[in-house]
Amino acid sequence: MIPLALILQGSVTHEYDALFWSIVALCTVVAIAIASFLIFCAWHYRRREPDEIPPQIRMNIPLEATWIAVPTVIFACMFVYGSKLFFDIERPPDNTEDVYVIAKQWMWKLQHVGGQREINTLHVPVGRSIRMNMISADVIHSFYVPAFRIKQDVLPGRYTTIWFRAQTPGTYHLFCSEYCGTEHSQMIGWVYAMDPKDYQLWLEQGGAEGSLASTGEKYFHQFGCSNCHHFDGHGPGPSLAGLFGHAVQTEEGRVVLADESYIRDKILNPSAKVPQGFKSTVMPTFKGQLNEDEITALIAYIKAIGPRQGSEMPSGPGEQLGDYGGVMPDLSQPAAPPTPTPNPGGVH
Amino acid sequence: MATQTLVEVQTTNYLNEKTGIMSWLFTTDHKRIGLLYIFSITFFFFFGGLFAVLMRIHLLTPRGLIFDHETYNKLFTMHGIIMVWFFLIPSIPNTLGNFVLPMMIGAKDLAFPKLNLLSWYIFMLGGLVTLYAITRGGVDTGWTFYTPFSTLYSTTFVIAAALGILIAGFSSILTGLNFIATVHRMRAPGLTWFRLPIFIWSMYATSVILVLATPVLAITLAMVAVERVFRVGIFDPALGGDPLLFQHMFWFYSHPAVYIMILPAMAVVSEIIPAFSRKPLFGYKAVAFSSVAIAVVGFLVWGHHMFVAGISVYSAMVFSLLSYAVAVPSAIKVFNWTTTLYKGSIDMKAPLLYAIGFIALFTIGGMTGLMLAAIGLDVHVTDTYFVIAHFHYIMVGGSVMAFLGGIHYWWPKISGRMYPEFLAQLCAITIFIGFNLTFFPQFVLGYLGMPRRYAAYPPEFQVLNVLSTAGASILGVGYIVPLIYLIWSWRYGEKASSNPWRATGLEWKTSSPPPTHNFERTPIVTWDAYDYEAQKEELQLG
Numbered sequence: 016m017i018p019l020a021l022i023l024q025g026s027v028t029h030e031y032d033a034l035f036w037s038i039v040a041l042c043t044v045v046a047i048a049i050a051s052f053l054i055f056c057a058w059h060y061r062r063r064e065p066d067e068i069p070p071q072i073r074m075n076i077p078l079e080a081t082w083i084a085v086p087t088v089i090f091a092c093m094f095v096y097g098s099k100l101f102f103d104i105e106r107p108p109d110n111t112e113d114v115y116v117i118a119k120q121w122m123w124k125l126q127h128v129g130g131q132r133e134i135n136t137l138h139v140p141v142g143r144s145i146r147m148n149m150i151s152a153d154v155i156h157s158f159y160v161p162a163f164r165i166k167q168d169v170l171p172g173r174y175t176t177i178w179f180r181a182q183t184p185g186t187y188h189l190f191c192s193e194y195c196g197t198e199h200s201q202m203i204g205w206v207y208a209m210d211p212k213d214y215q216l217w218l219e220q221g222g223a224e225g226s227l228a229s230t231g232e233k234y235f236h237q238f239g240c241s242n243c244h245h246f247d248g249h250g251p252g253p254s255l256a257g258l259f260g261h262a263v264q265t266e267e268g269r270v271v272l273a274d275e276s277y278i279r280d281k282i283l284n285p286s287a288k289v290p291q292g293f294k295s296t297v298m299p300t301f302k303g304q305l306n307e308d309e310i311t312a313l314i315a316y317i318k319a320i321g322p323r324q325g326s327e328m329p330s331g332p333g334e335q336l337g338d339y340g341g342v343m344p345d346l347s348q349p350a351a352p353p354t355p356t357p358n359p360g361g362v363h
Numbered sequence: 364m365a366t367q368t369l370v371e372v373q374t375t376n377y378l379n380e381k382t383g384i385m386s387w388l389f390t391t392d393h394k395r396i397g398l399l400y401i402f403s404i405t406f407f408f409f410f411g412g413l414f415a416v417l418m419r420i421h422l423l424t425p426r427g428l429i430f431d432h433e434t435y436n437k438l439f440t441m442h443g444i445i446m447v448w449f450f451l452i453p454s455i456p457n458t459l460g461n462f463v464l465p466m467m468i469g470a471k472d473l474a475f476p477k478l479n480l481l482s483w484y485i486f487m488l489g490g491l492v493t494l495y496a497i498t499r500g501g502v503d504t505g506w507t508f509y510t511p512f513s514t515l516y517s518t519t520f521v522i523a524a525a526l527g528i529l530i531a532g533f534s535s536i537l538t539g540l541n542f543i544a545t546v547h548r549m550r551a552p553g554l555t556w557f558r559l560p561i562f563i564w565s566m567y568a569t570s571v572i573l574v575l576a577t578p579v580l581a582i583t584l585a586m587v588a589v590e591r592v593f594r595v596g597i598f599d600p601a602l603g604g605d606p607l608l609f610q611h612m613f614w615f616y617s618h619p620a621v622y623i624m625i626l627p628a629m630a631v632v633s634e635i636i637p638a639f640s641r642k643p644l645f646g647y648k649a650v651a652f653s654s655v656a657i658a659v660v661g662f663l664v665w666g667h668h669m670f671v672a673g674i675s676v677y678s679a680m681v682f683s684l685l686s687y688a689v690a691v692p693s694a695i696k697v698f699n700w701t702t703t704l705y706k707g708s709i710d711m712k713a714p715l716l717y718a719i720g721f722i723a724l725f726t727i728g729g730m731t732g733l734m735l736a737a738i739g740l741d742v743h744v745t746d747t748y749f750v751i752a753h754f755h756y757i758m759v760g761g762s763v764m765a766f767l768g769g770i771h772y773w774w775p776k777i778s779g780r781m782y783p784e785f786l787a788q789l790c791a792i793t794i795f796i797g798f799n800l801t802f803f804p805q806f807v808l809g810y811l812g813m814p815r816r817y818a819a820y821p822p823e824f825q826v827l828n829v830l831s832t833a834g835a836s837i838l839g840v841g842y843i844v845p846l847i848y849l850i851w852s853w854r855y856g857e858k859a860s861s862n863p864w865r866a867t868g869l870e871w872k873t874s875s876p877p878p879t880h881n882f883e884r885t886p887i888v889t890w891d892a893y894d895y896e897a898q899k900e901e902l903q904l905g
Contacts, residue, residue, distance in 0.1 A: 034737070049726060060706055061710075069640070082698040086691055090691065097739045101680075165742060165743070171511060200814075
């Protein structure tokens with residue numbers, strides 16, 4: 016039996032519950048006041064004579080002004096606190112560990128950077144921020160862990176992200192919360208929040224054939240990406256070294272951030288958002304030739320390529336893997352170079 | 364006793380002037396068309412209610428008691444489609460609105476009586492097409508038809524159901540146009556805008572939404588059909604479309620549609636409260652402008668259904684702010700209704716019990732709406748039973764309570780008979796208790812994380828689900844008994860006088876039931892709405 020989600024389990028659980036119950040308390044007070052007033056009137060002003068006519072009170076401007084102004088101020092506060100909480104839920108901290116999620120009818124496929132694959136379960140260490148990079152292979156799903164107070168729809172065709180940090184070791188429900196067809200209610204799983212040592216052990220027993228990035232490297236050669244994208248920058252296509260997390264100047268004069276979505280777009284729809292100087296280079300589209308698993312691996316590889324030209328593959332997951340520090344990066348200047356993150360437990 | 368004498372002399376009325384089935388099927392009398400709608404939507408209400416009962420029984424056990432998952436999915440889809448488009452949206456406007464709106468403004472009929480009849484036929488055609496979809500095997504997309512599931516993945520009767528809704532939409536548009544034209548052109552002499560009852564203001568605001576929002580639904584459903592049949596990429600990214608485009612378009616209609624369902628309920632409550640406290644509605648202008656504000660701002664808040672759908676953080680903030688803005692006029696209304704009772708002469712008849720029940724449940728629904736409008740709080744509870752409870756408090760606790768209150772309030776006018784008062788009071792209280800027992804546990808379920816649209820659920824949620832089902836059985840009884848005693852009273856009820864409540868509206872100045880052309884002489888209005896002082900003599904008060 017899994018305990019109900021009433022104790023602190025995720026990074027925003029405490030903050031969430033504080034706001035939730037504050038508003039509940041405020042609303043309860045107001046609701047009781049209104050109900051008491053209704054009951055008082057119903058009894059105290061009950062009709063005593065069938066023909067009686069009560070005083071005809073029509074309007075009281077100060078009273079109207081008060082009950083327009085007071086709710087407006089209270090609602091404004093709710094808006095501010097609600098938005099602040101939303102930023103905390105949406106904006107991942109620096110140094111997250113990435114997990115790649117592919118949702119499909121009716122299962123969750125999750126992959127760690129170390130290459131460990133899971134279906135309908137997710138093992139994470141407590142105290143570590145986990146960022147989920149999610150995509151659907153078919154219809155819209157939604158990644159929902161009630162105990163962590165997080166939820167994000169998972170869309171076909173583009174990545175969405177959500178992050179959390181488990182606080183207490185335990186087993187927590189994972190639900191699909193966007194209706195996705197017949198077995199929607201069976202698209203459920205468990206999040207195992209583990210002590211970092213246990214997690215380390217789990218990773219080592221995970222039976223990964225190699226890190227996600229190394230799988231991606233294999234595809235990089237297999238699908239011919241390496242024919243054009245040389246690391247020395249002398250190939251027909253742009254070098255991808257150090258691309259991830261940086262701003263790209265496009266031919267149309269726009270500046271876009273090279274994140275997971277950008278790289279996915281470029282693989283499937285290369286003629287849009289062409290980097291400056293590569294207008295005449297034609298890259299074939301890989302639409303329909305790569306599945307989401309393969310695209311995920313390629314992205315992990317491109318993410319792992321360090322800023323140095325011709326660098327070799329990093330030996331373990333996360334060694335060179337950085338992450339940009341927010342969902343709304345400032346695009347006016349190139350993003351900071353990826354921050355090296357401590358190795359959460361390399362798989363060798 | 365002039366009015367009383369009139370009733371006895373008056374023998375022909377809209378019910379007995381012509382008889383036979385044809386006199387009903389080809390009637391252009393707004394009152395008869397209102398009755399046609401009452402029969403139609405009552406049928407759809409119990410049909411949709413049956414699905415709800417089956418769902419609640421199924422959810423008694425964690426693994427589901429009766430149905431396989433596909434059948435359960437079809438049940439909640441059809442419950443939603445029928446209740447939203449074939450009960451809630453037409454409920455108050457097309458029944459009570461049709462019946463009393465022309466009388467309230469002293470008119471003989473609506474501006475376009477034939478269009479009014481056409482609107483009923485279109486509604487029934489839409490209903491039949493939807494019933495065809497249901498009997499052929501049903502739909503499993505949810506009433507929201509989210510893409511790309513509805514366009515490329517569902518193998519059920521999506522197009523037939525969408526077509527039924529699209530057709531019914533035209534009925535809404537025609538009714539809306541008719542009401543707008545009527546309110547502008549057919550008011551009795553002296554009945555200026557600020558002398559209109561709040562019912563008319565709210566119904567006018569509703570009509571504006573019906574006319575402006577419904578076409579967007581038609582376009583959206585047509586696009587779903589085009590993608591489904593011709594594989595044109597509109598919503599499915601595999602075909603080059605955008606699934607969120609559908610959600611934007613759908614909620615651009617469906618959020619205003621929420622106000623189509625609640626504004627008429629507010630309209631009814633704004634009539635009942637003055638009538639049973641013998642006071643003008645407190646803050647008349649504030650309440651009137653609140654209706655208009657809700658109709659306008661209601662068009663700008665659709666994104667609050669999409670906070671976790673993958674829209675940008677900043678657009679979510681804009682939608683959150685606007686959602687709070689639309690909550691202000693609702694709060695204003697609640698305070699004004701409540702204050703109207705202060706120092707009144709309160710007669711706690713069944714309609715007022717319903718109206719007070721409405722205020723209580725609408726307030727709870729509205730307050731939980733405040734929590735859902737806070738973006739950070741929405742993340743956890745959206746798409747859970749918290750949302751289910753929230754909108755049932757508004758739609759069922761609000762709209763259905765007001766609808767029943769209105770039916771009881773105007774029943775003497777509609778049927779010429781009184782309903783059994785004690786039984787009606789008992790039912791109003793039963794419905795209030797049953798409703799809370801059904802839906803309050805769902806707030807808790809949602810907070811604990813039970814997602815909506817689950818045919819099976821983890822065992823720790825069972826206790827609350829059983830409680831909810833128990834409440835639903837009480838609620839069901841509360842709905843069936845009024846159906847029985849109202850039918851009974853149609854024949855055996857005590858004869859009603861023209862104005863049994865001694866209310867001030869123009870509809871009470873003609874006989875019960877009214878003659879076909881409503882008034883012997885067109886009334887001339889020299890008083891404000893709910894003006895008991897001005898009508899003291901006529902109502903024999905004081």
